[in-house]
Structures are given as C-alpha cells and as structure tokens.
Amino acid sequence: MTDEDRAAYRKRRMAELLAEAEADVTRTRAAKQEPATEAGPVVEVKRSKWLTNLVGIIILLALSFVLIATSMTIGRFTGHDFADARRTGTATVEQCERRGPISLDGFGYYDQCTVTIAWNNGPSSRVLIDKPGFFKGEKPGDTLQIGEHTGSRGSIGYSRPELPDRGWVTAIGIALWIIGALPLMAVLFYLREIFRDLIRRQT
Template sequence: MVEPPDDRIARRLAEIREQERELDRQDAERDAAARDPAAAVVRRTGGALRSFLFLAGVLVLAASLLGVAVTLNRLAGYDMADARREGQATVSSCVPHGPITNRGFGYWESCEVEVTWAGGGVEHLTVGAVFTSADIGATIRVGDLGNYRSSRKLARADVPDRPWLSWLGYAAGALAIPPGFVGVLLLRETLRRRRK
C-alpha cells in the first residue's frame, strides 16, 4: 500500500524537527560544559599526564641518540697520519668513568701519562678515552693531534682509526635533531599553557 505524499512529507518533517531538537540539546550540553571550569580541568588531567609522558619520551629519545653519537665518535679513534709530531707515552695511573658521561655511554678511563716527544721535550698530560689501566707502565707510540677544548688529543699507533664509526656517529646525531626539535617545541607549548 502506498502512502499519500502528504503523509510522507509530514513524517519526514517530524523526523527533521526531532534531529534539530537533538542537535540543539547537544549544543546546549557542550556550552554548559565549556562554561564550567571544573569540567574542563577534569578533562585535561588525563591529557596532561599523557602529554608529559610523551614529552619525556621524546626528550629521552633525543638524548639517547646524542649519547650514541658521542659514543661512536669516541670509539672511532684518531688517525696517526694526522699527527703533527710523534712521541712515546708512559701511562702512570688511570681513573675510570661511566656508564653515562659527556663522552657517551659505557666505561672509559682518563689516564696520567708522560710523553717524551721525538723532537725533544717531556710533557705530563691527563688524557681521556685513549689509554686503559692495562697500559699502566707500558710505553706506547702516540701522535699529537693538538688541543681540543682544555685537553690534548692523542692518536695511538697500535689502534687503527675507524672512520666508519664516526660516520655512524654523525648519522645518529642527525637522527637526534628531529626528536630534539619536537621536544623543544612541545616543552615550549607546555610552558606557555601553564602561564595562562
């Protein structure tokens, strides 16, 4: 049986009016929730914890990648061919450092050495991440690569340089840039919201 067109139109108009009343009711609920500051704070509490954990994770990822980059560059060693002069180093004592330091991850030692240079002269140095406790009392041929910051860089003749480790370190450092940038932006946004 077919309904007359007037009944279908009337029924459809009633459905549309009911949908409009439902949408109006939802808008009123949203407006009431927006005016209630306590409801907004309750909604943000769970989000704040998630945001903090995400921010902490991003910053830890960036710091970890930087640590890996520094570690790989430390392990790469130096090339004796780049040395300005050569000499004989005698290790007298070593102090261990680690597991997490400004030279990356893992344990390394800074050692007191006496270097007798081939051109003459004796120098007492504290050198990090070149010698180990196993070298105490031994005489090792070294090359002077100059000063870096406040310490002398030395290359060991008995340890080959591994430039591929340096390249891997540079790649890890480059991978640390995006999460570091995102972490800084997230931290800035978090601090900006707290001020408001």
C-alpha cells in the same frame, strides 16, 4: 459572572502565575549550577592531557639521550690518523681513573689517564687524556706510542696506532647524533609554544 466567580478566577490565575514564577526560578538555579557540575570533567580532561604531554616529553628526552649516547659510544672506535701527527713520542701511564657506565660520553666503562710523554723532538710533557676508548686497559707504568694533533681553536688531540681513523665509523656516529637531536628539538619547540601561550594569556 458573579463576584464569587470572579474572586475564584483571580485566585486560580494568581496560583498559576506563582507556579510559573517558581518554575522560572528553578530553571534559573539549575542553569547556574550546570557549569559547576561540568567543571569536574573539564578539569579531568585538562589534567589527563597535561600528564600525557609530560609522559611524551620524558619519552622523547630519553630517546634523544639514548641515540646521542650511542653515537658517542660508536665514536670510541675511531681516532686521529697517527700518520698525520705533528709529533710523536712514547707515553708512560702514571695513573688512571675508571669512568662510566652511563654518561654523556656514551655507554660502557672507559679509562681517563694521566701520562708523561717523552717526545721524539722536544721536551717531555705531562697530560691528562680523557677521550673514551683511547686507552685499552693500560696500567700505571705501561708505555704506548702516541701522536699529537692540533684541532680548531688551538685544541690538542692525541692518537695511537692501535686506534686508526675510521671514516665510516665517524659517519655512522654523526648520523645517529643528528637523529638523536631531532626529538630534543621537538621538545624545545613544544616548550617554546607553551611559554608563548602563557605570555599571550597574561597580556
């Protein structure tokens, strides 16, 4: 092999090495750029999952509200047993305020009235009765029979003969309330897990 052949071989070998080095650099740059190109789809997937979870939470909360409000509405068709009242009297309606149609007390309108009660065995009293379904469209000046009941922790309730105690109505209302509380509990459990996950990531 002559000196010219050796020089030509060295040039070819140098060119091959340079080509390999350039190829390595190109592959390295491409590998570094791959995560950046894949970040877009990952972000979109996370955003889509977050929106799906948010919609699910809203649906569960709406379902819980509808069921609980329905149970409260059913509760308007039952009351204390008038025969069990500790005292009875005659109530005169002074003024009423219309409430509803959608509230934590259920669906539909109901009246909240201030009445003066002349008890059969005691002095008169003036009270505000806001139990949904208690009044049946009475106007100021109308009178009605009323009974007074004591509840737990000193609470006071009222009854009237037209709104008797219906145990089966109470049972249906309680069952719906319990069913309505389940979606709410699921949402609270889910949010608790999210907060726990955030705390773990920060520690």
